[in-house]
Amino acid sequence: DIVLTQSPALAVSLGQRATISCRASQSVSTSSYNLMHWYQQKPGQQPKLLIYDASNLASSIPARFSGSGSGTDFTLTINPVQADDIATYYCQQSRELPLTFGSGTKLEIK
Amino acid sequence: EVQLVESGGGLVQPGSSLKVSCVASGFTFSSYVMHWFRQAPENGIEWLAYINTDSSSTHYAETVKGRFTISRDNAKNTVDMQLSSLRSEDTAMYFCAREGNYGSWGYFDYWGQGVMVTVSS
Numbered sequence: 001d002i003v004l005t006q007s008p009a010l011a012v013s014l015g016q017r018a019t020i021s022c023r024a025s026q027s028v029s030t031s032s033y034n035l036m037h038w039y040q041q042k043p044g045q046q047p048k049l050l051i052y053d054a055s056n057l058a059s060s061i062p063a064r065f066s067g068s069g070s071g072t073d074f075t076l077t078i079n080p081v082q083a084d085d086i087a088t089y090y091c092q093q094s095r096e097l098p099l100t101f102g103s104g105t106k107l108e109i110k
Numbered sequence: 111e112v113q114l115v116e117s118g119g120g121l122v123q124p125g126s127s128l129k130v131s132c133v134a135s136g137f138t139f140s141s142y143v144m145h146w147f148r149q150a151p152e153n154g155i156e157w158l159a160y161i162n163t164d165s166s167s168t169h170y171a172e173t174v175k176g177r178f179t180i181s182r183d184n185a186k187n188t189v190d191m192q193l194s195s196l197r198s199e200d201t202a203m204y205f206c207a208r209e210g211n212y213g214s215w216g217y218f219d220y221w222g223q224g225v226m227v228t229v230s231s
Contacts, residue, residue: 032214033213033214035214035215035216037216037217037218039155039218041155045223046205046221046222046223046224047155047205047207047218047221048221049210049217049218049219052210052213052214052217052219053213053214053217056213058219059219090154090155092155092217093216094214094215094216094217097169098157098171098172099145099157099216100157101154101155101156101157102154103154104154
């Protein structure tokens with residue numbers, strides 16, 4: 001199985017940039033796609049798709065969210081961070097089954 | 111508006127069975143691959159199974175293979191998961207999700223609100 005590693009928590013001041021990383025145990029890129037996706041989950045809610053294929057913004061997601069990366073290293077950036085962004089962020093790979101998720105990064109306000 | 115609504119959760123004893131269901135609306139259900147996930151309390155997200163559009167292909171996580179069965183009814187816009195031989199470690203919130211069909215594959219653009227399954231004696 002592909003293991004995705006995320007830092008457990010990140011503290012950022014409002015209005016600043018948050019950079020959340022995800023490292024895969026093997027490449028999740030093909031010749032056509034970077035098969036890494038990002039979700040936001042708030043307590044008591046379902047996950048919400050933010051970014052698909054590493055860098056494509058999902059529908060209705062504000063442009064202060066962006067994604068980058070290829071191969072094994074990927075990043076989700078939130079700039080500027082707003083109070084509503086307090087949540088846990090998960091990366092997920094679809095390079096192979098089983099689909100796997102990172103353990104999540106909890107974004108906190110400094 | 112796309113909606114996925116799960117039902118069927120509850121408290122069950124170890125070794126018993128339960129069916130969780132997900133009814134979809136607001137999109138052409140028969141055109142989308144559907145998946146089930148779960149999330150144990152204070153834990154991460156675990157993929158469980160998927161079913162393709164015409165039910166000709168299914169895949170399961172090793173942790174549930176042989177115990178859980180995914181199925182769908184395109185006429186009723188539903189996707190179900192039959193949970194059998196339940197164990198305490200199956201206690202979790204269960205979510206259905208729609209696989210996105212733009213770009214690549216294997217990402218999920220809509221999720222249900224989840225249904226809680228608790229396995230305890």
